[in-house]
Amino acid sequence: MTEVKYLNIIEKKRCSGCTACVAVCPKQCITMQADEEGFLYPVVNTTRCIQCSKCVKVCPYTDSEFTNKPEKEELSVCYAAYNKNEEIRYKSASGGMFRVFADQIIAEGGVVFGATFDKDFTVEHTYTETLEGLTAFMGSKYLQSRMEDSFIQVKRFLREGRKVLFTGCACQIAGLKRYLKKDDANLICIDLICHGVDSPQIWLDYLHSLFPDESVKSVNFRDKVTGQDNSSVCIISSKSMFCERGRNSVYFKNWQYGMFTRPSCEICPFKSDNRVSDITIGDCWGFKKIAPEMYDDKGLSSMVVHSEKGKTLFDTVMHQLSFKETLIDDVKLYNSDYIRSNAFVHSRRKAFWKDYHQHKKPFEKLLKKHLEDSKTKILFKYIKKVVRRCLLLLKGLPN
Structure with a gap:
């Protein structure tokens, strides 16, 4: 060969x-x-x-110790938690966990890498050395972020002996670890429980359909004005404001069903127990069973600590948190994105992109046409959910 x-x-x-x-x-x-x-x-x-x-x-899609975690290194200490700082918690997508870790790294003279909106409201990865700079990294951004030269900058800061906190998707962290070829003691990696990344091209078309003659000033994918459990996408332009609950958004429904997520998200090999990050954070779905006494609809996170480095950082900031130790099986059960992306090849995906490139319909009508929340699809989703729970029960996991 x-x-x-x-x-x-x-x-x-x-x-x-x-x-x-x-x-x-x-x-x-x-x-x-x-x-x-x-x-x-x-x-x-x-x-x-x-x-x-x-x-x-x-390439992280080839076998390596930096993209395949040895079983003996699995720690998996789980918590339901939120930041005691109410202002930060409210501005965050869930419990404000990123900020408590990032603030600590900055206080130690370190550098934090994260995703931020650029001037056109697509997403790029960059870094900050200040507390003020962390604000741009807060909140969910469901788009594919441009990494630019982030990996090279991480290596530069590590060579200078500085602590680095890198936050991103599990695939990005796997790529970073492969590039560095070692697990530096000063590098802490936090990955997010990810549903799959959206096409920047579709996102820009969606923005233009909402504000064809206006400039966008701010975007919040998870505004808590209606609470964490029923958050809204809120976009402010130069002349007006658009605010819609995520569960009612035709754009987000198409994304959730995998209509325009990245193809690699369908078979992500960097999830479940193969995460090479130090800490994983995400929404604490299933809170009614996991931590009902902690949930007030202001933001609650699930957090999984995978390494001794992650545990050391958690122990350093734990006084700033309200938390409760939980089970990894509950995270897997109630937030299936921890195991795999819910993005799948939607039966209409090819037809959607064909229509998109042929410009057969205005963008909003195109989204509605290919969504079609029919009774058949709703039934299929329900059956899939029941089957999955039955399989977990057969494996001895709690229902």
């Missing part, structure tokens, strides 16, 4: 766009380019490529 000398993405389900290949290339001949769905993929300039194969070897 001929050895593969450089990346050539053929199967898009096996590329999360983490940019480890871009960062490792000694000739800087790999660029991230958007495909017809708006997702970024690495493209190699073969005329400049020296065929060193570093881009192939660094």
